[in-house]
Amino acid sequence: xxxxSILVIVRHPPHGSSWVREGLETALVGAALSHPPTILFxxxxxxxxxxxxxxxxxxxxxxxxxxxGLSFYDIEPLWYDQRSLEDRGLDVDQLMSGCQQACIADMIxxxxxxxxx
Amino acid sequence: xTPDTDTLTLVDGTIIxxxxxxxxxxxxxxxxxxxxxxxxxxxxxxxPEHWEVIELLRDFYARFEMAPAMRALVKATRQRLGEQKxxxxxxxSLFPESPARVAARLAGLPRxxxxx
Amino acid sequence: xxTLHLINRSPxxxxxxxxxxxxxxxxxxxxxxxxxxxxxxxxxLHALPKGIELWALEEDCMSRGVTSSDTSKMVDMxxxxxxxxxTHRTVSWF
Numbered sequence: 001x002x003x004x005s006i007l008v009i010v011r012h013p014p015h016g017s018s019w020v021r022e023g024l025e026t027a028l029v030g031a032a033l034s035h036p037p038t039i040l041f042x043x044x045x046x047x048x049x050x051x052x053x054x055x056x057x058x059x060x061x062x063x064x065x066x067x068x069g070l071s072f073y074d075i076e077p078l079w080y081d082q083r084s085l086e087d088r089g090l091d092v093d094q095l096m097s098g099c100q101q102a103c104i105a106d107m108i109x110x111x112x113x114x115x116x117x
Numbered sequence: 118x119t120p121d122t123d124t125l126t127l128v129d130g131t132i133i134x135x136x137x138x139x140x141x142x143x144x145x146x147x148x149x150x151x152x153x154x155x156x157x158x159x160x161x162x163x164x165p166e167h168w169e170v171i172e173l174l175r176d177f178y179a180r181f182e183m184a185p186a187m188r189a190l191v192k193a194t195r196q197r198l199g200e201q202k203x204x205x206x207x208x209x210s211l212f213p214e215s216p217a218r219v220a221a222r223l224a225g226l227p228r229x230x231x232x233x
Numbered sequence: 234x235x236t237l238h239l240i241n242r243s244p245x246x247x248x249x250x251x252x253x254x255x256x257x258x259x260x261x262x263x264x265x266x267x268x269x270x271x272x273x274x275x276x277x278l279h280a281l282p283k284g285i286e287l288w289a290l291e292e293d294c295m296s297r298g299v300t301s302s303d304t305s306k307m308v309d310m311x312x313x314x315x316x317x318x319x320t321h322r323t324v325s326w327f
Binding site for chain 1: 177180181182183185186187188189192193230
């Protein structure tokens, strides 16, 4: 039997909490165990994709650097929900490279397991 | 200091503390000499082939803020050092047991994220 | 191949139902649990498209004094379990 397809949805913004990093680490576990999971950024999660992010004021790690490294785990592209982007007055040009537009309902329907962060 | 905590002593007398997994307690303490001492401590000898992987790992960590697990290490090695070296067999021959873990340790990186 | 969506936060303090509206497909189930049951009264659930089954967890409604709903049906803990078994996947919108 084929292994289950996994979708990781990131719905929280970076920096304010560790949700994004938790989601990324879950995706990395998935990649180590089997077929790389799909990762989708929706709601405030799209904010994690903004380019030009830096470390926190006290030097805390964000998640942008990790996101850039996901392609080494064959976790690509970085899918985003277009509506969430528009609602926040953002444009795909403001996102890091490797992002692609997705429809969240279709994404959910195409995967066996959905984990939300 | 707990009994299972090892230390390295550098030429100038500096004491470097390792954690229970043999990683540096303070990653900032890393230097070429520290890597040499760590390898010696683990009974390994570092050749230029080891060093090019260690350097690659340090660059990877500086850029992506995570230590690569095996899949990513192989891919990063292939990109930088070519097809022949970018294989798990080659990396296994350099860093027996678990290349991603051993090499990360010697490079002064934390444990790879979710390395199995 | 439907999905069970779990809402456990008050929709009055989050944007969750608007997010959910884009994420549901025809035939999906939405279950309100914990503070999510406050969506059972009021008109917020109207934001969801037609063709979605709406449920509220009876135990959480009772403890919060949420007694009736025009939009969602009550389901007890056993029914909750049954829903997870009849749907293909579960998504938590915490």
